[in-house]
Amino acid sequence: MAKFLIIADDFTGANDTGVKLTEEGMPVNVFFSAINIVPHTSCVIDTETRNDSEKTAYEKTKTILNSIDMNQFDFVYKKVDSTLRGNIVTELRAINDRFAPDYVVFAPALPALGRQVINKKVLVSGKELRKTEFACDPVKPVLQDNVETILAQSFGVNSVQYYSLKDLRSNKDLDLSKKCFGFDTENDEDFCKIVSLFQGLKGKILWVGSSGLIEGMVKKSSVAIPAIALVGSVSSKTRKQILYAKENGLAIIALPIYEIYKTENYSEYVDQAVRILKKGRNLALVSSASLKRADLIKTKTSFNEAGIVGTEMENTIQMILAGICRRVIKEFPVSGLFVTGGTTAQSILRIVKAQGTVIREEVALGMPLLTVVGGEFDGINMISKAGAFGDSSLIMFGLNKLRSLGKKAEISWNYKKA
Structure with missing residues (x-):
């Protein structure tokens, strides 16, 4: 059975992502440190870095990952909040420094809760994220709602290929000279299209998203009988x-x-x-x-x-x-x-x-x-x-x-x- 390593920045996020695997009959454990990882199973690491400073979030994430053999997992997944709260840029850099993925796939939408990405921007119930209450969070306000910009800040402007809904639904080819791929996502079917683009591709991939993307990965990869x-x-x-x-x-x-x-x-x-x-x-x-x-x-x-x-x-x-x-x-x-x-x-x-x-x-x-x-x-x-x-x-x-x-x-x- 395939093994997932999911890296979350808070406990609720760890659980709402891990449950997508358990729903498909895959055992999952949630840990707060790497020392308790059970061999041969999928696991979720909760770094508890959502409200830390950027420097602290980077150091904590990298320290935890340094004690994990990340290559023992078939899939490495960075769980991010669908409203982009937290230290996404610095934590992506920490994971990149440790895991060195060949490609990064970023799709943070969660359509089931009204969080979509349209024209590169996260929308909450049709409203731009930076114009919602999430932008005014007293502990960790959201400063950026542009998915392409977050990737560029994490890995460099020239490393990004971005897919509009038109690009995604017309099956536009991947530019494999790029490292990072961002996606507009309107509904759950769009996640399956994203996953299809990367099936069979050689190399290590860092998947980045909310619980929506990982659900798309599992659905695309299983043969569960439809209802x-x-x-x-x-x-x-x-x-x-x-x-x-x-x-x-x-x-x-x-x-x-x-x-x-x-x-x-x-x-x-x-x-x-x-x-x-x-x-x-x-x-x-x-x-x-x-x-x-x-x-x-x-x-x-x-x-x-x-x-x-x-x-x-x-x-x-x-x-x-x-x-x-x-x-x-x-x-x-x-x-x-x-x-x-x-x-x-x-x-x-x-x-x-x-x-x-x-x-x-x-x-x-x-x-x-x-x-x-x-x-x-x-x-x-x-x-x-x-x-x-x-x-x-x-x-x-x-x-x-x-x-x-x-x-x-x-x-x-x-x-x-x-």
């Missing part, structure tokens, strides 16, 4: 959750139920869904009425014209959604099913002839993890959530939880010199 969400609720809260998930890279197929009912044909949507799942991506099957008010009106009008109203209309819509989901999962077994809306959950269980469910645990408030009993989906993991409930991240959270329960493979790629 699927079935969303039938049309509440405004559900709409926000879908849009949030879409902004963070979740693949979404909007199903125009009013058209599908008329044509009795949904094979194109099943084929599209299977193609997405085969790429290892989580997916949400969503009634188009959940996304667009206009489609909600079209759906009601279409069914009313056919003489279908009230409860009969609701049940028909949910059975169409459930039928499509059933076909998809029959063609591509998934790690689990996330269902939003009580009627939607009942419909999918009924259509697969389930006898019931076993409650395993509550993964979040109001979100039980279940195991389906009997029928075509016997044994599948399922998370249910009421439609008009929860914060914007719950669909993403639920899918990632289900994915983490699926089968995984050992991370097999590394960057050590041949």
